[in-house]
Amino acid sequence: MSARRPYIRPMARWYLRDPFFIEYMAHEGTAVFVWLFALELLAGLVCLALGEAAWNGFLAWLDWLPAQIANGLVLLMLLYHGITWFLILPRTIPPVRIGHARLPGWVLSAAGMMAMIAASAVLATGAWLLARGGL
Amino acid sequence: MNDPLKRSHEPIFWLLFGAGGMLAAMLGAMLVFLLAFGVPSGLLPAEALSYTTMRDFAGNVFGKGFLFAVVALFFWHAVHRIFHSLHDIGIHAGLPARVLVYGTAAIGTLIAAAALLAIGF
Amino acid sequence: MKPQTKTVAVLRYRPEQDKEPFWQDYEVPFAEDTSVLAALNYIKDELDGTLSFRWSCRQAICGSCGLMIGGKPRLACKTFLRDFEGKVTVEALAHFPIERDLVVVMDDFIAKLERVKPWLMPREERAPEDGEYRQTPQEMSLYEQFAGCINCGLCYAACPQVGLNPNFLGPGAIALLHRYNLDSRDGGSEERMKLISAELGVFNCTAVGYCSAVCPKIVDPANAVNVNKMNSARDYFFRFLPRPAPKGGCQ
Numbered sequence: 179m180s181a182r183r184p185y186i187r188p189m190a191r192w193y194l195r196d197p198f199f200i201e202y203m204a205h206e207g208t209a210v211f212v213w214l215f216a217l218e219l220l221a222g223l224v225c226l227a228l229g230e231a232a233w234n235g236f237l238a239w240l241d242w243l244p245a246q247i248a249n250g251l252v253l254l255m256l257l258y259h260g261i262t263w264f265l266i267l268p269r270t271i272p273p274v275r276i277g278h279a280r281l282p283g284w285v286l287s288a289a290g291m292m293a294m295i296a297a298s299a300v301l302a303t304g305a306w307l308l309a310r311g312g313l
Numbered sequence: 314m315n316d317p318l319k320r321s322h323e324p325i326f327w328l329l330f331g332a333g334g335m336l337a338a339m340l341g342a343m344l345v346f347l348l349a350f351g352v353p354s355g356l357l358p359a360e361a362l363s364y365t366t367m368r369d370f371a372g373n374v375f376g377k378g379f380l381f382a383v384v385a386l387f388f389w390h391a392v393h394r395i396f397h398s399l400h401d402i403g404i405h406a407g408l409p410a411r412v413l414v415y416g417t418a419a420i421g422t423l424i425a426a427a428a429l430l431a432i433g434f
Numbered sequence: 435m436k437p438q439t440k441t442v443a444v445l446r447y448r449p450e451q452d453k454e455p456f457w458q459d460y461e462v463p464f465a466e467d468t469s470v471l472a473a474l475n476y477i478k479d480e481l482d483g484t485l486s487f488r489w490s491c492r493q494a495i496c497g498s499c500g501l502m503i504g505g506k507p508r509l510a511c512k513t514f515l516r517d518f519e520g521k522v523t524v525e526a527l528a529h530f531p532i533e534r535d536l537v538v539v540m541d542d543f544i545a546k547l548e549r550v551k552p553w554l555m556p557r558e559e560r561a562p563e564d565g566e567y568r569q570t571p572q573e574m575s576l577y578e579q580f581a582g583c584i585n586c587g588l589c590y591a592a593c594p595q596v597g598l599n600p601n602f603l604g605p606g607a608i609a610l611l612h613r614y615n616l617d618s619r620d621g622g623s624e625e626r627m628k629l630i631s632a633e634l635g636v637f638n639c640t641a642v643g644y645c646s647a648v649c650p651k652i653v654d655p656a657n658a659v660n661v662n663k664m665n666s667a668r669d670y671f672f673r674f675l676p677r678p679a680p681k682g683g684c685q
Contacts, residue, residue: 183449184531184539189597193401195528196505198644199594203401206640209394212337213417215345216387220421220428222348223380226371227428230364237362240349249349256341263338269643269656272664278575290338298343302356305347308370309361316633317601323637324667397640400598 205262211255218249264290326393326415333390336383344383371432384425388418437463440515442473444485445525447532455532457523458482464515470524471499471510474536487536494650497584500527500591501536507591507648527587529597543587546603550611550629555622573618580613580658582651589645589655595638602638603629605645605655612658631666639663 193199225236239245267290268283275281351357360366370376396414399406439461447455460481462473471489478485490496492511499510502525504518515522530538556567589605590596596604603611611630615623630636639659646656 181450182533184533185447185449185455186531187455187528189594190403192594192597196644198647199642202642202644203398206394206398206401209391209398212333212341212387213391213395215341216384216391216421219344219348219380219384219387220425223371223384223425223428223432226364226367227431233364233367240362241353246349246353249345253342253345253349256337256345259334260338260342263334266641266643269646269654270641270660272661273657278572280579294339297339301340301343302347302351305351305361306357309358309366318628318632318634320628320631320670321633321635321637321666322670324631324663324670327637327663328667401594401640405598 201262205258208255208259208262211252212259214248215252215256218252260294261291264294326389329386329389330393331390333386333388334394336386337390340383341387368432371429372434374434377429377432377434381425381429385418385422388421392418437465439463440473440518441521442470442477442515443521443523444474444477444536445523445532446485446535447526448484449534459521462515466514466516468515469511470501470503470508470513470515470522473515473522474510474524485536486534495584497586500586500588501525502528502591507588509586509588509650512650527591529591529593530587538587540587542600543585543590543604543606546607547585547610549603550607550614550626551622552610552614554614554617554620555625557619557621567619569618576618577613577616580609580616580653583609583613583653583655584651586650588648588650589653592642592644592648593639594642594644595640599638601634603634603636605639605659608636608662609653609655609658612662627666627669630662631669636660636662636666 193203221239222233222236225232240249264287268286271286273280274286346354347357348362352359352361371380392414396411399410399414404410442460442462443457444460445455446452446458460477462468462476462481464473469492471492474485474487474489478487487499487501487510489499489510491498494509494512497509500507501510502508502523503510503513504523505525507527510524524536526532526536526538530540530543533539554567560567583606585606587606589609593602593605595602608630611626614620615626636659639656641656641660643656645659646654649655
């Protein structure tokens with residue numbers, strides 16, 4: 179009979195074992211806020227479809243202080259999602275090569291964040307132009 | 314137990330997750346800011362979120378496409394991550410939980426499509 | 435002058451007498467250049483001959499001294515006592531069953547490595563008189579990084595998905611698979627794709643990225659896994675279309 183008795187350690191609360199895992203759980207957790215924001219946008223779309231009175235009700239919700247605080251939190255979480263998304267990008271996309279050399283990860287992350295800033299600026303400009311009645 | 318060599322159907326959900334994640338990373342924070350704080354901060358004029366402006370935007374075919382993509386993909390991104398996080402914290406939920414979590418994204422997608430169609434062109 | 439000493443806490447497990455692992459402290463004299471591996475050898479030679487651990491080369495190439503040191507997956511031979519404040523904890527690699535003390539059961543890991551068919555399956559059969567399978571430096575540079583793996587298992591100890599689902603092929607085996615898929619001389623990509631796309635394949639990965647952070651050879655297994663998610667998705671949606679003729683390097 180074999181004397182082997184391999185011991186398997188439990189995985190309970192593994193995510194608290196290492197700061198790296200805590201950060202991972204934090205950026206995975208932003209999904210809850212993305213979900214909530216999608217729900218808020220969906221509510222807005224439904225109100226818009228229902229007519230002017232319903233839409234004004236949605237605007238009143240946006241002005242309500244607790245909703246503003248909640249949206250402030252959602253804003254922070256989406257910002258955190260964006261930053262962490264681009265920080266991990268070098269691991270998730272195929273290597274970008276210039277000649278033989280593989281571009282270092284931080285270059286890809288930085289390029290992603292620049293794209294995020296540029297796209298956000300375009301979006302804000304678009305919204306502003308739209309409000310002025312011309313695009 | 315599942316056959317570990319069976320082909321996984323994850324590519325469907327993973328692509329939706331990735332597309333939504335990229336869109337949310339690029340524009341998510343600015344969208345929240347414009348919607349909730351654009352007018353109060355003075356960045357946008359008051360009429361930015363007026364019924365006529367928004368109705369015109371959602372009536373335009375590109376505006377419609379944009380709004381649909383944002384709502385649907387944000388949902389699909391979020392539910393994929395949430396489902397995997399359940400697994401991460403030790404809730405190895407099977408098909409019922411999957412239907413429940415991903416179902417919110419499916420229903421959200423359908424409602425968004427219905428609302429945008431109701432707004433008309 | 436008395437030499438400086440440091441406390442090294444080792445997670446012991448002796449299957450014939452212990453129900454579960456326990457921590458045991460040892461006082462080890464150390465200098466600037468004392469590695470954790472040297473400390474373990476000091477313990478075995480001078481303090482407690484019953485301590486079991488694996489080691490061989492002392493220069494980060496054999497891949498046998500992977501351990502959880504200070505809670506993180508590291509090679510004992512290139513981790514130094516000087517870098518730790520107070521006590522140094524040493525434990526068998528996470529997510530592997532403990533055979534005894536610091537020795538883990540590698541069988542499942544080795545089986546996964548074999549499973550990805552880590553050998554060249556020639557794109558075209560050649561007889562010896564046809565000459566060598568030639569490859570340009572550019573073609574080699576595509577996979578060179580993934581060929582640096584020393585099978586130390588640190589990436590498995592870093593991967594929570596391996597711990598949560600032992601069926602998952604895991605970062606190291608997929609990096610090895612990717613190394614052969616990227617080789618211009620190899621024609622086995624299609625066969626290996628079945629494994630990538632299976633329930634035990636790449637979609638168990640949630641892009642934690644810690645595997646690449648702990649890799650002592652800068653192999654970047656996380657990239658190998660995640661690039662193959664896209665390859666698998668392409669295969670999933672376009673598998674019914676006629677395949678283009680293979681050309682050049684096989685991505």
